[in-house]
Amino acid sequence: MALPVKEQLKYWGVAGALFLAIFWFLGGALLPFILGMAIAYFLDPVADRLEDNGFSRVWATVTITLIALVVFALMALLVLPEISQQAIALVNSAPEILQNLQTFLNGRFPSLMDETSTLRQSLMQLGETIQSKGGALLEGIVTSAMSLLNVVALIVLVPVITFYLLLDWDRMVAEIDKLLPRDHAPVVRRLAGEIDKTLASFIRGQGTVCVILGTYYAVALMLAGLQFGLVVGFLAGLISFIPYVGALVGGALALGLAVFQFWGEWWMIGIIAAIFFAGQVLEGNVLTPNLVGGSVGLHPVWLIFALSAFGTMFGFVGMLIAVPVAAAIGVLARYGIGQYMDSRLYKGLAGDAEE
Numbered sequence: 001m002a003l004p005v006k007e008q009l010k011y012w013g014v015a016g017a018l019f020l021a022i023f024w025f026l027g028g029a030l031l032p033f034i035l036g037m038a039i040a041y042f043l044d045p046v047a048d049r050l051e052d053n054g055f056s057r058v059w060a061t062v063t064i065t066l067i068a069l070v071v072f073a074l075m076a077l078l079v080l081p082e083i084s085q086q087a088i089a090l091v092n093s094a095p096e097i098l099q100n101l102q103t104f105l106n107g108r109f110p111s112l113m114d115e116t117s118t119l120r121q122s123l124m125q126l127g128e129t130i131q132s133k134g135g136a137l138l139e140g141i142v143t144s145a146m147s148l149l150n151v152v153a154l155i156v157l158v159p160v161i162t163f164y165l166l167l168d169w170d171r172m173v174a175e176i177d178k179l180l181p182r183d184h185a186p187v188v189r190r191l192a193g194e195i196d197k198t199l200a201s202f203i204r205g206q207g208t209v210c211v212i213l214g215t216y217y218a219v220a221l222m223l224a225g226l227q228f229g230l231v232v233g234f235l236a237g238l239i240s241f242i243p244y245v246g247a248l249v250g251g252a253l254a255l256g257l258a259v260f261q262f263w264g265e266w267w268m269i270g271i272i273a274a275i276f277f278a279g280q281v282l283e284g285n286v287l288t289p290n291l292v293g294g295s296v297g298l299h300p301v302w303l304i305f306a307l308s309a310f311g312t313m314f315g316f317v318g319m320l321i322a323v324p325v326a327a328a329i330g331v332l333a334r335y336g337i338g339q340y341m342d343s344r345l346y347k348g349l350a351g352d353a354e355e
Contacts, residue, residue: 036161198327205291213237251276
């Protein structure tokens with residue numbers, strides 16, 4: 001005889017609370033394992049494809065790991081230092097950029113920019129704040145990254161954890177399936193399948209879209225001669241997983257920089273605008289339909305809320321798990337709503353009369 005629902009909820013509630021407590025206290029220590037799991041999940045379809053083409057699971061995992069290490073090494077040596085340098089230079093250039101804006105406004109609207117003008121004082125304070133706070137922020141990010149993603153975790157732990165997780169991924173899924181409560185196993189499998197579909201569409205598909213768009217924006221802006229083009233393109237690609245936000249933020253930043261750099265050369269400003277317009281056309285008509293597919297049930301507002309909430313509660317580690325947890329909650333919420341719509345609580349006596 002199955003346990004009553006009230007008893008089941010008690011046991012699962014205790015298990016959930018225990019999990020959250022462990023995650024709360026061990027969040028920083030879990031970072032390499034979360035990164036390894038995310039990378040293994042992302043690469044599992046590639047390993048499955050290689051197996052279909054005759055590779056053993058071991059050789060498929062070894063091949064993927066070697067290629068990934070080479071790509072990461074090239075990125076670390078060639079791209080990341082340049083992005084870091086441009087980001088710091090952009091922060092340090094903020095007062096000069098705002099000074100140029102002040103000069104522009106002074107020429108067009110002299111009454112707004114006298115010595116006692118609130119706008120003039122605000123611009124000066126904004127430039128000083130960006131330079132001081134922005135530099136401290138970048139320094140803090142680098143310091144935090146080095147404390148969290150230390151050399152050992154980055155070079156040794158994450159690749160090793162990813163290798164073993166990728167090697168045993170299918171076996172682990174099978175073992176977890178064996179532990180499912182038999183009464184609820186079919187429902188759990190169905191919900192897990194929906195969560196996996198959502199994550200696969202979003203993380204693998206949208207992640208690929210972000211990489212392609214970030215590369216496109218960075219290369220195109222650099223070829224167009226825009227200062228800080230690499231960091232602007234990288235930022236636009238990084239936040240493109242939230243629809244339209246990447247293009248809006250990156251486009252506004254790029255156009256703002258282009259106005260000061262190419263003032264009077266309107267065709268150059270037009271080229272910068274055209275780069276982001278072409279990126280949106282590429283994303284909307286080619287990348288998203290082919291790599292992400294239709295709606296995956298992750299609304300942009302829900303994503304922003306999940307990132308903010310989990311980032312506040314668990315810091316950097318929380319932001320890493322925000323998207324998969326948001327996807328899981330979304331699937332469970334839709335299941336719960338479906339159950340409610342079929343219940344007596346929703347239908348009441350009218351439902352009995354219709355039946």
